[in-house]
Amino acid sequence: MTGTAPDGDQTRRAWIEAVEALWPGAHVEETGPGEADGARRELAFLPNADRPRLLVPAGLPRAAAAALRRYSSDLGLKQRVSRGLTAAAVRTGLPERTLKDRVRVTGGDASIEDHLAALLGRPVVLSIGLGSARANRKPILHVLSPDGKPVAFVKVGDTGTARDLLAGEAAALTYLDSRLPGPGSRARLHVPRLLHHGTWHGLDLLVLEPLPTSARGWRPRGRAPLAEMRTLFEAGGVERAPLRDSGFWDAMTVSPAQVLDERQRARFGDVVENVGKAHGEQVLDFGAWHGDWTPWNMAWHRGVLRVWDWERFARGVPNGFDLLHYRLQESMRTASGPPYATWPDAAPAVLEPLGLTGAAADATVRLYLLELCRRYLLAAQEPIGEPLRADTERLLDLLHSALAGGPSPRSDTPPHAGSGRNS
Incomplete structure (x- = not known):
């Protein structure tokens, strides 16, 4: 990506590059609906390619709806309720037609989906999140079964800062696993279980159990825990x-x-x-x-x-x-x-x-x-x-x-x- 490209072009290119890294050797291009014949995977931008927040698997409405329900806890109550209702609609498969900006993946070697399926022992599909450009930006993958059941979350370290942060989180979760009080304690605190920390195609992967939360989960901001x-x-x-x-x-x-x-x-x-x-x-x-x-x-x-x-x-x-x-x-x-x-x-x-x-x-x-x-x-x-x-x-x-x-x-x-x- 060039330093003279408009911000929008840089953002779109960052998302395409993230997909290219996750499907090594594949041809990755932007398309519209109905242009995915022969595609290995088609992903839809949410809400669109100009303001990308998430890439969800196209043609798999239950998985797309599950990704949308879990996407972004950084929302107010009204937004979270709206997001939950939208996810329920997406699950029917009808609104997916309105997601016109797509990414088509064709060809290539074994993908991140293949690797995670082998690690987790079941077929999986992904939704992909990518934050705004900053030192700690990293792809975040919501790993789902094709019918939308949450399987794992994966953080991808593709920079020195991101790799250091992932290593720190892996060490933290390992340390806390045996030190936090169990279910019978008055102050109940649950941290995600570490499933895997390793390297794949030059990327560091931190694989975590999915926590039972949703867009409509209770997040009382007025009272600190x-x-x-x-x-x-x-x-x-x-x-x-x-x-x-x-x-x-x-x-x-x-x-x-x-x-x-x-x-x-x-x-x-x-x-x-x-x-x-x-x-x-x-x-x-x-x-x-x-x-x-x-x-x-x-x-x-x-x-x-x-x-x-x-x-x-x-x-x-x-x-x-x-x-x-x-x-x-x-x-x-x-x-x-x-x-x-x-x-x-x-x-x-x-x-x-x-x-x-x-x-x-x-x-x-x-x-x-x-x-x-x-x-x-x-x-x-x-x-x-x-x-x-x-x-x-x-x-x-x-x-x-x-x-x-x-x-x-x-x-x-x-x-x-x-x-x-x-x-």
């Missing part, structure tokens, strides 16, 4: 220590060396140094966090909280990170103005339900934003990290101003923590 967050935080144990004596701080102090841009490296190093001076003696509890716990990465089903996307899981972080991330990522949905324009005066109050107040709450907020800045800096320097770079600069400016002796920008509202899709 505090008990479940506490359960996760305590998985593997809790350590209480001054910040400067923690493994978290040891890792943070060496992270500026990973920043390639000399100016940003120096400024981030100054911020880290000044946070250490301000809060190094603060005693905090350190445990585990999900790393991207948001209302759209979870759903309740039969009294159990199902949580997915464990790529950012980490241990030894200060208590409160998950709750801050949940609330601050949520707040950006209705916030006006650019992210990180003002300092979050109201953020410490978010931590009161955890018993964190005063200096401990202030330190936790600063450490969370520092961790987010570190994450953004490293992701933004990737080849497709451009969408994060403006937010990264604002966050670095905000932290540098507030923590390096300058006047702190003030606000009475929580910070806009950027989009969960970018974090």
Whole structure:
């Protein structure tokens, strides 16, 4: 794809390239309905090729409907109900005719469908999702039986960043499998079971069990799941220590060396140094966090909280990170103005339900934003990290101003923590 192509052409080409990688050696081209004679697989763009959100298997209405029901948890109630009703209609096969933009796959070698069928021991078809261009973009495959039963979810690592995230999620799920409380516990938290982590045709594959959720599943955004967050935080144990004596701080102090841009490296190093001076003696509890716990990465089903996307899981972080991330990522949905324009005066109050107040709450907020800045800096320097770079600069400016002796920008509202899709 060329740098001079219009954004729409680049987007369409990215989807075609994803299909080409999943059907090695095949001829992949855009077509319309009724042009798939002799095709090995035909996929339909939803809603269309100009605004692609999903590729669903054409000619298999039950599988297409199942993919649509599960597609995108990042929706409001009205949208999710509408999506569920649309899926019910698609299941009849009639509305599929309106999906005019198709991708035809002909010829080629053994495909990802063939490989997954061998791994899972049954015939499968795929729907394909591909996020917007950013450092952590990766194809997401919903693996279905031809009659629409969910079989697995697969994340495909085709960049260095994506491969690292998949390896991190595989390690996290393996670690949590034996450490989270069982079905009899009061705080019931279910993480997907890891079915396979390996390499196929130069792509890393993370194969996960499908969680029992749907577009109409219950996702109460007004109440954060505090008990479940506490359960996760305590998985593997809790350590209480001054910040400067923690493994978290040891890792943070060496992270500026990973920043390639000399100016940003120096400024981030100054911020880290000044946070250490301000809060190094603060005693905090350190445990585990999900790393991207948001209302759209979870759903309740039969009294159990199902949580997915464990790529950012980490241990030894200060208590409160998950709750801050949940609330601050949520707040950006209705916030006006650019992210990180003002300092979050109201953020410490978010931590009161955890018993964190005063200096401990202030330190936790600063450490969370520092961790987010570190994450953004490293992701933004990737080849497709451009969408994060403006937010990264604002966050670095905000932290540098507030923590390096300058006047702190003030606000009475929580910070806009950027989009969960970018974090």
